[in-house]
Amino acid sequence: MAFHQDWTAWYLYLVESQYYRPYVSQPSQSCRILPFFSAFGRHIELAKKISGINEKLAELLKGKNNQPDSMLFEISVALMYARNGWSVSFIPETAIKKTPDLLVEKGAESFYVECKRQAKVTEYSEIERKEWNIRWDKLVHVMSSFKTPTFLDVTFKVEVADTPQTIIASAFTEIADNGMISSGRCLENDQIIVSVDYINMDEVNKHFDKYQVSWNSPQMVALFSGGYERSGSYTQVHSPKGINAIGPDDDEHILNLFCTGVHKAYCAKWECLSDASIDKKAKDVKKLLNKAVNQAPDEGNTIVHIAYETLHGPFVEFERHKKIANSINTFDYKNKNVRAVFCHALQPSVGPEDSEWAETTIRFGLEGTIPSDILPHDLLLDEVATTISGETHWSQDLRSSASTA
Template sequence: MTKKNKEWSVLIESLEENKTEEWVVSAKRSFDWFLEHMGENNWVRRRKAVIQYFRQQQDIQIPDSSNVVPDIVREDTRVAFYKDWIAWYLYLIESVYLRPFVDEPSQSARIYPFFSTIGRHIDIAKQIKGINVKLDELLKGNKNQPDSLLFEIVIAIMYQRNGWSVEFLPENSKTKTPDLFVSKEDRKFYVECKRLNKVTDYSKIERKEWRKRWDKLVQIMLQNKAPVFIDVIFKVEISQTSKDILVDAFLAVIDQGITDNGTSIENDEIIIKVKYINMDLVHEHFYKYQVRWNSPQMIALFAGGFDSSGNYTQVHSPTGINAVGPDDGEHVLNLFCEGVHTAYCAKWECIADISIEKKAKDVRKLLSKAVSQAPEDFPTIIHIGYETLHGPIVEYSRADKIYSSIIQFDYKDKDVIAVYCHAIQPSIQIESFECAETTMRFGRTAINLKDLLFHDLLFDEPRTKIRNDTHWNEDFVGGSQLK
């Protein structure tokens, strides 16, 4: 957000123009459909609960501007409304065109592709038999698992786009059944959909271990007073290191003397590089602009750049924090920082083989569940979705696991003719978002997979670039992301 009136006017015009972008128009179309199904009164009540929750979180997180922020996002104040996931998602979508200064980029980037795809193909989505029951489950049910249900809906749309007649199958309280029944001419199949959780339990544990060491380091950096950015690579599991490892490494770097280009040390457990944050550039940016609280732009100012798959942690002392937008009881997550007194930031990763192995979660368990729900006397197709959030090295390992699991799996007497794995990478950028997607296909019979699904990408919006590669390989070699 700009301070100067002229720059403010330009920003407002830009936000208004964003509302005409194809993905926004499509997302709004799906939101309107969902809201019509949910009911206005029901939505007002559930939206109010979302707003109340985040107002409470802001009171906890936002300090007096003279103090250093103790932690940007603690484990007990995570930016998500776990009590009612779909209401949280709907609030973010509604805010795109009603409250443009409201956002939580790390969450919204995950859901924009789903809502846009549903809205883009809403006419055929409404033709799917059983869709209203599925919307009831999504919007009114008690499962509170919208990620899996949204995945089922976009899979159904994909089949409909490929010329199949699609039907959602009702749930059976006595036995598990497939999700969809598809038919085209004389061909008929069941379809089962499964989606992995966003991150593995190991990833959550690893982050907690990082934070234990980071909390100790912050106290030392505050005593040192000089604003710094540190880049940390763990060679062993973080949990196997001393809780003082960052403190000891940082003090060793201080003894060597930090230079503007950075000073690094390395041992058997860790590589750490420390450099001063150029506060003149930071202040210069804030002189012209305000920056969204806890955003990629904020990180980029302190780190000198932003890696969408990187792990970042930051603390700083804001000179002022402003809520942008009308005080209408519907705005939250609309905070912007107008400057900082000082800042400390870190980027970290663990490259230990065991860490990569545990973060590269396989699909075998989901595949087993999907096969168990397939009937014994009818051909079935399985679709598994997962997010690729840990970077290329982890995804190379995961892809190898998936290949081995699907090829070697004992399907017993089940007639599973094909398995599709949809790898999805929502990516937040400094001022935008992207979505990369890779489909891995495994045919188990002589069936021509192209004949089965000619279009097997879920989010191939207009102007999508499609290449015969994985998006993690393109990331690794430095190419643009596959969409």
């Protein structure tokens, strides 16, 4: 659930609910935005010193273009420069031509700064998800007729759209008919790998005997699947024994439904590891870089910051990293004085018990520029005592998944 007509209002509702409506929660969305607002609060005194910050906040609150993600990124970049000792000013927009977002100054040195943020997910990812939902709809009819709660683990070896719409339903039927459920064996062909396990309803019911569970939450999925991968894609359906709305019965409490138990549940985890799918989900930043360079002034030096979210797992991010490095190093900067490009890979994730924020900054110095001379500290939203390593968070994710496999 979300209020698509006014994302800023929705974000502020979620932030406010952290304090005033503790049972109102949408973890998958809150984990994307709360770190930004937390950072603004931590560095509020620095923010007050940024020229033009009030006007920028007014734009955010008015919901200009209904794109608060871009503005949140701009403000966080401005704060990052301020934290590194730069004097920061937002550059007012004009109707004549596009201008950079910021001017930063330190001593005799100055840079224009342009910020671009990629959409949360690619168009291809949305198409792939819709293709999965078609296959899930056919699968769930077969699973429910089986009348025993089950969990499927599905890997597509080719693009999802290139498989028959009944492929997973047929695989489930074959596995069930051959007594392969919870056998440790899987069904594999040229297009898919599928394994099926019974859901341990005794353990599920033991949990519900003690706790209520937030509706459609990662915790609920974890009960059905026996585990939870933060970058995994899950789909589930269940018949609840009861639903409680926690909190006052007013117009301000939504997202506050808690399940008291379930009669039956059916769940699936799916991913597509085809080369074509990975390539299409690993969206490059070349288009955003081109827009940023076009907005760079002819006079003066410019720094570009690009943000994107890493939501599809490490294999996609390794491929994206290669694309980005190639694009930035071979890009035609059109005689613009672009001195550095910083790519901010952001990974909000939610688990059964908590949420996490991972962030990797990839730096590219141009024309002999050393990026760390400009920004010795180039993380956007790190808190006090944040663990900082010298590797990407997707490398850490891959190592972690390998160790638990």
